[in-house]
Amino acid sequence: MSRRTLALGAVGFGLSVALTVGITQNAAATPRGLDRTPSAAARAAGITAAGGGYAGWSGHASMTRTQRSLPSTAPSKVPSTLTPMATGSTVPGIDVSSYNAPVNWGSWWNKGKRFAYIKATEGTSYRNPSFSKQYTYSYRKGFIRGSYHFGRPDGASGAAQARYFVAHGGGWSADGKTLPGALDLEQNYTDGKHPCWRNSDAENVAWAKSFVKEYRKLTGRDAVIYTNMNFWKQCMGNTTAFRNTNPLWFAYYGTPKSVPGGWPYYTFLQYSGTGMDLDRFSAGLSRLKALALNR
Numbered sequence: 001m002s003r004r005t006l007a008l009g010a011v012g013f014g015l016s017v018a019l020t021v022g023i024t025q026n027a028a029a030t031p032r033g034l035d036r037t038p039s040a041a042a043r044a045a046g047i048t049a050a051g052g053g054y055a056g057w058s059g060h061a062s063m064t065r066t067q068r069s070l071p072s073t074a075p076s077k078v079p080s081t082l083t084p085m086a087t088g089s090t091v092p093g094i095d096v097s098s099y100n101a102p103v104n105w106g107s108w109w110n111k112g113k114r115f116a117y118i119k120a121t122e123g124t125s126y127r128n129p130s131f132s133k134q135y136t137y138s139y140r141k142g143f144i145r146g147s148y149h150f151g152r153p154d155g156a157s158g159a160a161q162a163r164y165f166v167a168h169g170g171g172w173s174a175d176g177k178t179l180p181g182a183l184d185l186e187q188n189y190t191d192g193k194h195p196c197w198r199n200s201d202a203e204n205v206a207w208a209k210s211f212v213k214e215y216r217k218l219t220g221r222d223a224v225i226y227t228n229m230n231f232w233k234q235c236m237g238n239t240t241a242f243r244n245t246n247p248l249w250f251a252y253y254g255t256p257k258s259v260p261g262g263w264p265y266y267t268f269l270q271y272s273g274t275g276m277d278l279d280r281f282s283a284g285l286s287r288l289k290a291l292a293l294n295r
Contacts, residue, residue, distance in 0.1 A: 091281040101130035105141040120169035122150035146179025154197040158210030180221035201237035232260035
């Protein structure tokens with residue numbers, strides 16, 4: 001998710017904005033094709049179109065938090081290989097970064113998209129220069145939106161990067177229009193010999209735990225985790241440490257038959273990266289609103 005980097009509710013969706021009015025950030029041409037195809041280094045690391053999607057690179061009480069993303073009609077026993085909402089209603093959305101600036105939010109709204117994730121930060125030194133406009137204009141158009149951070153396990157600690165993220169657009173408010181922040185965890189595409197950031201599986205898991213713990217401390221929310229099958233299995237040891245707390249945003253360009261990390265299902269699915277990254281929330285709009293409101 002980083003060259004550009006997820007599950008329940010909110011009150012007030014801002015449908016009062018006229019659907020025929022497009023909100024475009026500016027008239028400049030949108031860069032295309034800059035981060036849609038895995039680089040040679042990424043392909044060498046095993047990143048492929050199916051199952052290895054990526055978002056980019058900058059340069060009530062008894063329920064687990066993950067289970068709360070289920071619709072009220074969901075079966076009590078969650079299938080382990082398919083999203084339990086596969087046959088029900090879903091909500092389409094997109095995710096963007098500086099590589100997508102400017103975004104014609106009115107056009108995407110008219111195409112039926114209702115949520116968006118916007119890259120805010122990477123590491124502890126990069127800030128998306130288009131973030132403010134992308135975040136603001138999507139909100140004005142009516143999108144339920146959130147921000148994401150591209151994690152750099154080879155740099156500062158997870159906690160330090162969570163603090164940087166929250167300080168620069170990754171916060172959360174109970175306004176019904178803000179999704180919990182997302183942590184983008186994927187391969188090191190610039191170094192094909194060290195796709196796991198020169199870390200062991202245990203070191204990457206510890207780093208991610210540090211990030212999500214600090215993010216929850218600062219915002220009161222459990223961060224969504226964006227990842228792909230290859231990275232989670234090869235660089236995180238297919239850990240199940242996050243399955244009951246952090247909603248999964250799964251990158252798979254097709255129809256996944258399984259998900260990594262012991263998650264019973266994905267909450268968000270990034271299913272295409274051609275032209276614009278396209279995503280799907282795995283339940284209906286009421287559940288997306290519930291995620292935004294932490295209900």
